[in-house]
Amino acid sequence: MIRKCLFPVAGYGTRFLPATKSMPKEMLPIVNKPLVQYGVEEAAEAGLNNVTFVTGRGKRAIADHFDTSYELEHQIAGTSKEEYLVDIRHLIDNVNFSYIRQNQMLGLGHAILTGEPLIGDEAFGVVLADDLCIQENEGQEGVLEQMVKLYNQFRCSIVAIEEVPVDEVNKYGVIAGESMGDGLYRVTDMVEKPAVDEAPSNLAIIGRYILTPDIFEKLRTTPPGRNGEVQITDALMQQAKEGCVMAYKFKGRRFDCGSVDGFVEATNYCYENIYKKG
Ligand code: UTP
Numbered sequence: 001m002i003r004k005c006l007f008p009v010a011g012y013g014t015r016f017l018p019a020t021k022s023m024p025k026e027m028l029p030i031v032n033k034p035l036v037q038y039g040v041e042e043a044a045e046a047g048l049n050n051v052t053f054v055t056g057r058g059k060r061a062i063a064d065h066f067d068t069s070y071e072l073e074h075q076i077a078g079t080s081k082e083e084y085l086v087d088i089r090h091l092i093d094n095v096n097f098s099y100i101r102q103n104q105m106l107g108l109g110h111a112i113l114t115g116e117p118l119i120g121d122e123a124f125g126v127v128l129a130d131d132l133c134i135q136e137n138e139g140q141e142g143v144l145e146q147m148v149k150l151y152n153q154f155r156c157s158i159v160a161i162e163e164v165p166v167d168e169v170n171k172y173g174v175i176a177g178e179s180m181g182d183g184l185y186r187v188t189d190m191v192e193k194p195a196v197d198e199a200p201s202n203l204a205i206i207g208r209y210i211l212t213p214d215i216f217e218k219l220r221t222t223p224p225g226r227n228g229e230v231q232i233t234d235a236l237m238q239q240a241k242e243g244c245v246m247a248y249k250f251k252g253r254r255f256d257c258g259s260v261d262g263f264v265e266a267t268n269y270c271y272e273n274i275y276k277k278g
Pocket of ligand 1: 013014054104105106108111130258
């Protein structure tokens with residue numbers, strides 16, 4: 001059973017400055033809901049009811065969001081506006097939140113390693129909340145839920161992948177793998193932000209992972225890679241060499257909300273397809 005989910009949220013979100021000068025990128029709203037809430041809802045739907053945030057300076061708004069706001073709630077009690085808080089109250093009542101600080105921004109791999117004391121020796125999910133994943137039709141499972149099912153079958157680390165235009169591979173971790181059908185690949189190679197002509201494929205890793213706990217040992221001994229950051233892809237490649245890592249072309253739609261273009265696209269999509277339909 002996977003019960004825990006890690007949200008690395010310590011990054012600076014420089015692409016959204018000045019909006020992110022004093023506000024976490026993950027609190028930017030897609031219509032009326034912050035990005036991070038979409039991610040936590042996806043984790044909770046997959047049964048991952050223990051959520052750990054790896055935070056940094058200036059991220060207190062996230063902890064406040066997942067807590068009761070007595071004054072505000074008292075103010076709107078008994079009015080129709082209470083309805084706006086139904087979903088967030090449900091999360092607060094059903095999810096356990098914990099926080100740990102990454103005090104140096106040494107990369108995503110380092111952020112994940114920082115979460116080790118709160119994860120311990122069990123497999124866990126990782127969500128990068130700026131990748132917003134939306135089900136395209138009624139009844140479709142969330143991406144994490146799809147991945148948890150695969151984990152229960154294969155018992156190894158799993159990364160979510162998506163085909164991206166060839167000239168965009170340099171923004172992602174990119175895999176090569178043996179196809180096993182149904183959008184599943186057994187990873188044989190993995191490169192972080194490769195040059196366009198050096199990429200092993202156009203299958204890009206997006207911000208959803210299931211990791212087995214031996215990843216921590218691998219991260220501890222992973223030297224800083226690209227940009228001087230400890231890369232999760234380097235540690236995953238070690239796992240792939242010694243055992244098995246699967247890559248999964250998920251069902252659903254993903255928006256790169258860490259970029260302004262993706263953020264605007266997500267906003268328009270969610271306004272038309274979720275907000276307006278109630
Ligand atoms: P990004 O590089 O996409 O996010 O990191 P960023 O640094 O916040 O954004 P820009 O590029 O400056 O606009 C991917 C994820 O990893 C987390 C970020 O918070 C984001 O969710 N991260 C990255 C950490 O938690 N710690 C780090 O040291 C680096």
